[in-house]
Amino acid sequence: MKQMHDIGLSDVINVMIAKGYTVNTDFRPNIVGIRNANRQSNSYDDICWVWWTEGKQIVHNYTITTNPGYYYLQNPIAGTDGTAILVPGQYVGCWTLGMHRGKQFALVQHGAMVSVYRDANKDTVLDYNPQKIDTGWFGIDGHFGSLGDTDVVDRFSAGCQVWRYHEAHQELMQDLKALSEKHKFTKFTYTLIQQEDFV
Numbered sequence: 001m002k003q004m005h006d007i008g009l010s011d012v013i014n015v016m017i018a019k020g021y022t023v024n025t026d027f028r029p030n031i032v033g034i035r036n037a038n039r040q041s042n043s044y045d046d047i048c049w050v051w052w053t054e055g056k057q058i059v060h061n062y063t064i065t066t067n068p069g070y071y072y073l074q075n076p077i078a079g080t081d082g083t084a085i086l087v088p089g090q091y092v093g094c095w096t097l098g099m100h101r102g103k104q105f106a107l108v109q110h111g112a113m114v115s116v117y118r119d120a121n122k123d124t125v126l127d128y129n130p131q132k133i134d135t136g137w138f139g140i141d142g143h144f145g146s147l148g149d150t151d152v153v154d155r156f157s158a159g160c161q162v163w164r165y166h167e168a169h170q171e172l173m174q175d176l177k178a179l180s181e182k183h184k185f186t187k188f189t190y191t192l193i194q195q196e197d198f199v
Contacts (some may be wrong), residue, residue: 001013001199003046004036009059012049015197021090024025027054027183029176030191031107031142033097033161034097035066035088037195039126042153044164046143052179063164064191065145067126069153074122077158082120084138085128087114088194093187097177100143100160105173107161111187114140116159138141141192145167155168161190 002011012032016023024030027051036045039064046066051059076083093111102104115135118125138159145156145164156162163169180186 001037001196003182004034004195004198007034007195007198009049009051011198012193015193016090016191019090019193019197021091022189025053027052028181028185029179029188031188032191032193033064034198035192035194037185039128041067041073041124043157044151044153044162045148047159054179057108058157058175062168062172065152065153065162065164066159067157068159069118069155069157070124072158073119073124073126073161076120076122080118081134082118082132083139084134085119085126086140086159086161086192087115087117087128088138088192090189090191092189095142096186097173097180097188099142104138104166105115105170106142106144107173107176107188107190109137109140113137116140122184165191167180170196 031066033048044063046064048062048064072083091114095107096110100109118132141162144163
């Protein structure tokens with residue numbers, strides 16, 4: 001298994017092809033999260049590759065978390081069967097541009113349903129139990145966390161895909177907005193794969 005810092009874009013594309021996922025080769029952006037094999041929660045220890053081609057290939061790499069923070073693992077949202085953890089897969093057109101909780105410009109889950117594991121035992125270990133999967137509209141957005149520089153996720157994710165650095169995230173949102181306006185599309189696909197996929 002490759003270390004996270006050794007995973008390059010070509011590796012990501014190879015894994016996506018092997019899984020039968022769509023890889024866009026035009027102006028439509030590929031947004032691909034890679035989940036660290038570490039099952040302890042509360043750190044920005046995952047990465048996200050975003051790339052598209054418009055005249056030339058534009059490539060970005062971000063530090064994110066694909067998992068909920070410790071706070072929400074201990075305090076699942078009322079009315080749920082446990083804290084949401086996005087199941088790896090390709091979610092075609094799941095995101096549109098909008099406002100996350102009315103507070104920040106982000107990728108919001110208004111385009112398609114997603115599947116999540118439900119972690120209900122309130123410890124700090126992330127549980128990926130295939131017997132506890134929900135599919136639906138859960139507000140699994142792509143937004144930024146703290147305005148400051150912190151590696152602690154805590155309350156900044158209840159299951160969303162969260163960028164560590166807000167400036168980098170907001171610059172990306174402006175790029176995506178420009179692309180969507182120029183090429184007249186509104187939905188963005190998100191793909192989540194795992195460190196274990198890279199052998």
